[in-house]
Amino acid sequence: MITACNHHHLSFSSSFWQALVFSVDVAIGLPINIPFVITSEKVTQSIPINKEMETERKLPPNINNLPEDCLAEVLSHTGPVESCRLATVSPAFNSASQSSAVWNKFLPPDYRRILTRSSSDAAAAGRDSLSKKQLFFALCQHPVLIDNGSKSFSLDKRTGKKCFMLSARELRIVWGDTPLYWRWNSDHPNSRFGEVAELLDVCWFEIRGKIETQMLSPSTQYAAYLVFKYFPERNSGGGFHRQGFTATVGATGSEEVSKRTVGLEIGTGDRRRHFGRPKGKEELPNERRDGWIEAELGEFFVGDEGEEEEVEMRLKEVVAGPKSGMVVLGMEIRPKH
Numbered sequence: 001m002i003t004a005c006n007h008h009h010l011s012f013s014s015s016f017w018q019a020l021v022f023s024v025d026v027a028i029g030l031p032i033n034i035p036f037v038i039t040s041e042k043v044t045q046s047i048p049i050n051k052e053m054e055t056e057r058k059l060p061p062n063i064n065n066l067p068e069d070c071l072a073e074v075l076s077h078t079g080p081v082e083s084c085r086l087a088t089v090s091p092a093f094n095s096a097s098q099s100s101a102v103w104n105k106f107l108p109p110d111y112r113r114i115l116t117r118s119s120s121d122a123a124a125a126g127r128d129s130l131s132k133k134q135l136f137f138a139l140c141q142h143p144v145l146i147d148n149g150s151k152s153f154s155l156d157k158r159t160g161k162k163c164f165m166l167s168a169r170e171l172r173i174v175w176g177d178t179p180l181y182w183r184w185n186s187d188h189p190n191s192r193f194g195e196v197a198e199l200l201d202v203c204w205f206e207i208r209g210k211i212e213t214q215m216l217s218p219s220t221q222y223a224a225y226l227v228f229k230y231f232p233e234r235n236s237g238g239g240f241h242r243q244g245f246t247a248t249v250g251a252t253g254s255e256e257v258s259k260r261t262v263g264l265e266i267g268t269g270d271r272r273r274h275f276g277r278p279k280g281k282e283e284l285p286n287e288r289r290d291g292w293i294e295a296e297l298g299e300f301f302v303g304d305e306g307e308e309e310e311v312e313m314r315l316k317e318v319v320a321g322p323k324s325g326m327v328v329l330g331m332e333i334r335p336k337h
Contacts, residue, residue, distance in 0.1 A: 064092040071096035076105035080136065081158055103132035106160040108217060111139070114153050114162075117146035136160065149194050156335045161217040163334035165227065166209045168197040171331060174206040190291050191329060199326040205245070206316040209331040210252065216333065218305040223336040224249050224313040225294040227329040230265060234325030240264050243320040247283075249298030252310040258298030262315065264326070292329055299336055 063071075075083045075097055083106075087097035096102065108114070118124060123144065127135060136155065143152035143165065152165045168184075175181040181202040188196045199205075207226065216222060226247075230240070245264060250257030262283045285295040297313050313331055317323070 063090060066092065068092070068096050068099070069101070072099040072101050075099075075102045079158070080106050080160055098131075098133060100132040103136050106136055107132065107139075108155070108160065108162050114146065115144060117153075118144050119148060120145065143192060145192065152192055158337065159217075159220075159335055161220050161335045162215070163332065164211065164215060165192070165330045165332040166211065167193040167195070167330045168328045169193070169195055170209065171197075171328070172208040173197055173328070174204055175202055185327070188327065193330065197328040199324055199328070201322055201324045203322055204318045205323050206314070206318070207328065207331075209313045211311050211313075211333055213302045213307060213309045213311060216302045217335070218302055218307075220302050221299060221336045222302060222333055223299045224297045224311075225332045225334075226297060226315055227288070227292050227294050227332050228264075229292055229327040229329075231325040231327070232265065240320075240323050240325070243317065245315055245317040247295075247297035247313075247315050249300055249311065249313045251300075252312045258300065260296075260298060262295045262297065264295055294332065297331075 071092055075086065075093070078086075083097050083102060086093040088094070115124065115127065127138065130138060137157075139153075139155040140157040143154040143163075145151070146153050150167050150170045152167075154163045154165075155161070156163055173182060176197060181200055183198045183200055184195050185198050186195050188198075209224070232240075244261035246259070247262045248257045248259050260283055262285070264285060283296055285293045288294055295315075297315060300311055311333075313333075
C-alpha cells in the first residue's frame with residue numbers, strides 16, 4: 001500500500017513490488033530477492049528485513065536517492081496505469097515515469113511496422129515528434145487508419161495491447177453488393193472510415209469478419225464487437241426485435257467456437273426489456289463514447305507469440321422477417337477486461 005501526501009490510498013499489484021525489489025537490489029548491489037525498506041516523505045512501504053544483511057550493508061534511507069534509470073526500470077515492469085499512479089506520489093517516480101525507456105516497454109514491439117501501413121504522411125510526421133509517452137496515449141485516443149483505410153489500429157490504455165477495427169468494407173456482408181438491400185455511404189458523420197454500410201431491407205442478415213492472430217498481442221483474451229448505429233424509425237419490418245441474433249467467434253474451420261444470442265436494439269425501460277431481450281437470454285448492446293453502439297459477439301484467446309490462426313466472427317439472423325434501419329461501421333477486436 002502506498003499512501004499519498006493528500007491521504008488518498010493507492011494500491012499496487014504484487015508484480016510492482018517484486019519489480020521494485022529486484023531493481024533496487026541490483027542497483028545497490030544486494031543479492032536478488034533480499035527484502036528491504038523504502039521510506040521517503042511521500043512514500044512508505046515496509047517489508048521485513050533480513051537482519052544479517054542489515055548489519056552488512058546500510059540501505060538507502062530515501063527512495064529519491066536512487067538513480068532515475070533504476071526507477072525507470074522498475075516502472076517498465078509494471079503497466080501504464082500503475083506508472084501514471086506512481087508519478088503522483090513521489091518526485092523521483094514522477095521524473096522516471098516520463099522516461100522513453102518506460103513507455104517503449106508499454107508499446108507493442110511491432111508498433112513501428114504497423115504504423116508504416118498508414119497512408120497519412122502528415123499524421124506520420126506528427127507522430128515522429130512525440131515522446132514515447134505522448135505516442136502511447138495518442139494511439140490510445142486516436143485510432144490510426146492502416147491498409148488503405150480498411151482497418152484502424154489503436155492501443156488499449158490499461159495494458160498497451162493491440163486493438164483493431166475492421167471497416168464495413170473489410171467484412172463479408174451477405175447481399176452487401178445489392179443496392180436493393182444495402183447502400184454504401186461515404187458521407188456519414190462521425191465515421192473513422194471512408195464508407196459505412198446502411199441496411200435498407202433484408203431478411204437474410206449475415207455479417208462475417210476475419211483476423212489473423214499474429215496481428216494481435218500474444219497471451220491475451222480478446223473480444224469481438226459489431227459497431228453500428230440503429231434507427232428504429234427506419235425499421236419498418238420489425239425484424240430486429242422479434243428474435244435474437246446468433247453470434248459466433250472462433251478459429252476458422254474449428255468446431256470449438258464461442259456462441260451467444262445477441263439483441264441489437266438499444267432502448268430503455270419496458271421497451272428495452274420487450275424488444276432487446278424477448279427471451280431473457282440475449283446479450284444487450286452498449287452505447288460507446290464515440291456515439292456508436294457495440295454488441296459483443298464473443299471471446300477468444302490468443303496464445304503464445306508465433307502461433308498463427310485465423311479467427312472468424314459472425315452475426316446471423318434469417319427467420320425473423322425484414323430488417324432495416326442499421327448502419328454498420330465495422331467489427332472491433334480488443335482485449336477483454
